[in-house]
Amino acid sequence: MPKISLNQSSILLLALIIFSCSKKRVIEFPETNLAEQHLIPQPLEITASGGGFALDEFTAITTSINAEGFEAVGRFLSDKIRLKTGLQLPVNSGKSKKVETIISINYALKDLGNHEAYELSISGDSIKLDANTAAGAFRGIQTIRQLIPEQSNDTLTTNPVWVIPTGEINDAPQYQYRATMLDVSRHFFSVEDLKKYIDVLSYYKINHLHLHLSDDQGWRIEIKSWPRLTEVGGSTEVGGESGGFFTQEEYTDIVNFAARRHITIVPEIDMPGHTNAASVSYPILNGNGKTPELYEGTAVGFSTLNTRSDTVYKFVEDVVRELSALSPGPYFHIGGDESHVTKKEDYIYFVNRVEKIVQKYGKRMIGWDEVANTDIDSTSIAQVWASRENAETAVAKGMKVILSPANKAYLDMKYDSTSRHGLNWAGFIPTDTAYIWSPESYLPKENVLGLDAPLWSETISNIDELEYLAFPRVIGYAELGWTIESNRDWDDYKVRLANQAAFLERMKVKYYPSPVIDWNAGNKPTTLNIQN
Secondary structure (H helix, E strand, C coil): CCCCCCCCCCCCEEEEEEECCCCEEEEEEECCCHHHCCCCCCCCEEEEEEEEEEECCCEEEEECCCCCCHHHHHHHHHHHHHHHHCCCCCECCCCCCCCCEEEEEEECCCCCCCCCCEEEEECCCEEEEEECCHHHHHHHHHHHHHHCCCCCECCCCCCCEEEEEEEEEEECCCCCEEEEEEECCCCCCCHHHHHHHHHHHHHCCCCEEEEECEECCEECECCCCCCHHHHCCCCCCHHHCCCCCECHHHHHHHHHHHHHCCCEEEEECCCCCCCHHHHHHCHHHCCCCCCCCCCCCCCCCCCCCCCCCHHHHHHHHHHHHHHHHHCCCCEEECCCCCCCCCCHHHHHHHHHHHHHHHHHCCCEEEEEHHHHHCCCCCCCEEEECCCHHHHHHHHHCCCEEEECCHHHHCCCECCCCCCCCCECCCCCCCHHHHHCCCHHHHCCHHHEEEEEEEECCCCCCCHHHHHHHHCCHHHHHHHHHHCCHHHCCHHHHHHHHHCCHHHHHHCCCCCCCCCCCCHHHCCCCCCCCCCC
């Protein structure tokens, strides 16, 4: 497709004619360009037509009624439009209110080729969003949200109007798994913290949140059959603060909140290493006859479960059973990293046995890349964080791989030497380094399930510090997971990223104002050659 560019120095007035049941309303506005709207992730195809759709008090939303989840998507969009503009758009309303423009969210009768794909057609009097699933419709409404200007144009008519440029967008993700991980074990984060984070992540089409729920420093999920895990193991955190945990009801609240945003929660219980909090709670689990102490430091690799104990596997099965019942998604993450004091043969035995427990409860096992060296089957997934060799071993076994290379994708790495929070053992990761790499060249694409950007919490203890490390880098990872490589360009992306400041500030996100981004670029236009 040729490059689309409009001369922004000349103002061409267009007439938008909107029909109502009684009369025409004519609005004149400056020419706009759909290809210059700073969307993140960058869509697959954009075709601009140069006109505009007037979003105002005379707009209504309609959805397919019988398609599962579509009306909920429409109501979600209506609520977000209200929060941004103050407009209260009716959804599937039979009321006689004057309606002149329509946003319709439709179950697509044709196959779009991907369950998250959507097509958006914007004309002068309608925005038509087609998708095969509610998930696809939900991804599409994030694009609509990003197309709504921050400010209304009050000079066009007697009422405020937000002008959305016309044209067509065909879009679908390149990877089915697009995630970030949050470590709530080293430091605990509340239900409300997670809800805020999830809400912002959904705006950028992230579809999984991986929760690291246990580690040496804390056990963060209630297991009713082993209550001391939270009573004792959840009582502290790095630095000796008070810790905390999610009750099963609170965890379910998080899962449901995420599901309404079409984000799947992926629970992780790290084992056989990173298990000091479990062994403090139940010393029988470590098998050395000693009762460990609560741990408030940041060292790794010193703990292990007794991999030859039937009691340990009863413990593992109870945890997997209870947590799987609370987690409707297809995945269960068993950790498996940095188990340095576990003998190799014991580690292999443990992972092989735990895989069968995970499968018993209907889940697909994920483990950090070390699990590739065991005898697990090809349905399990290796999450690559450190070892290219382990990644290649996983691929040779026919396993899918999740990419989380620490030197590119770890959100807990400092931006530079002046960063207030973070570590640097994998190197500094400034905003440009986080974006300028090619997941497609890391491993054959057919072997990659997707990307996961982990945020370990040794150095952060509240939501402001979390947001400092996550944003803006996680926005770039969202694009790397969604957008094909030929549609990604740093010079273009950094302008689009600068234009996210208004949204982040409206959401009260304490993002890091990276010096490689011109945050004052504001509304400068950008163009990109959008290709198939």
